[in-house]
Amino acid sequence: NAGVTQTPKFQVLKTGQSMTLQCAQDMNHEYMSWYRQDPGMGLRLIHYSVGAGITDQGEVPNGYNVSRSTTEDFPLRLLSAAPSQTSVYFCASSYSVFEGSYNSPLHFGNGTRLTVT
Amino acid sequence: EDKVVQSPLSLVVHEGDTVTLNCSYEVTNFRSLLWYKQEKKAPTFLFMLTSSGIEKKSGRLSSILDKKELSSILNITATQTGDSAIYLCALVPQGGSEKLVFGKGTKLTVNP
Numbered sequence: 165n166a167g168v169t170q171t172p173k174f175q176v177l178k179t180g181q182s183m184t185l186q187c188a189q190d191m192n193h194e195y196m197s198w199y200r201q202d203p204g205m206g207l208r209l210i211h212y213s214v215g216a217g218i219t220d221q222g223e224v225p226n227g228y229n230v231s232r233s234t235t236e237d238f239p240l241r242l243l244s245a246a247p248s249q250t251s252v253y254f255c256a257s258s259y260s261v262f263e264g265s266y267n268s269p270l271h272f273g274n275g276t277r278l279t280v281t
Numbered sequence: 282e283d284k285v286v287q288s289p290l291s292l293v294v295h296e297g298d299t300v301t302l303n304c305s306y307e308v309t310n311f312r313s314l315l316w317y318k319q320e321k322k323a324p325t326f327l328f329m330l331t332s333s334g335i336e337k338k339s340g341r342l343s344s345i346l347d348k349k350e351l352s353s354i355l356n357i358t359a360t361q362t363g364d365s366a367i368y369l370c371a372l373v374p375q376g377g378s379e380k381l382v383f384g385k386g387t388k389l390t391v392n393p
Binding site for chain 1: 384
């Protein structure tokens, strides 16, 4: 029973490097999202998707790209890493989010701890 | 400007104490309010509240929503060291937007 799987668990990058954080879910969830968590800041939404082929920006999208080619996968790309992107990243998913039917809690992955030096 | 405000930000208690965590919000029209517990890794779901005045209960934990006061509380009775965690509150907005808004969390430490 995998749920939401994030890889890698830890990553260290140098400023300017690029990388992709992977997120996969096996629950056939339509809604997927990426959050970053920083001390004292809570969880902040980066990008989200309500279905394959559909993505939208959250609260802090700058410096990140996403795509949703399949229902299962929602990778987060850092094109040119900066020290300000040092954080713990969480992927989360849930069932259909259409008006009137969204009534299920988010399921979170175990997070990726990213350090940018 | 924070739409979801949790208080206190941190709390230290002794085993056996009862604690009350608060979540206040500014949005008047929303679908539901969620509570999560976060230990070392992923937040885990505790409660979903949609109706005012109806208490949700799970063991020693309970939560209630007060739409008149624009707030929710999470109560933990007879606390144990295993209750030490960050407790997160989140608002699910109305209108088709799926931008859940999380509070900054309350860090609870339960000492033996």
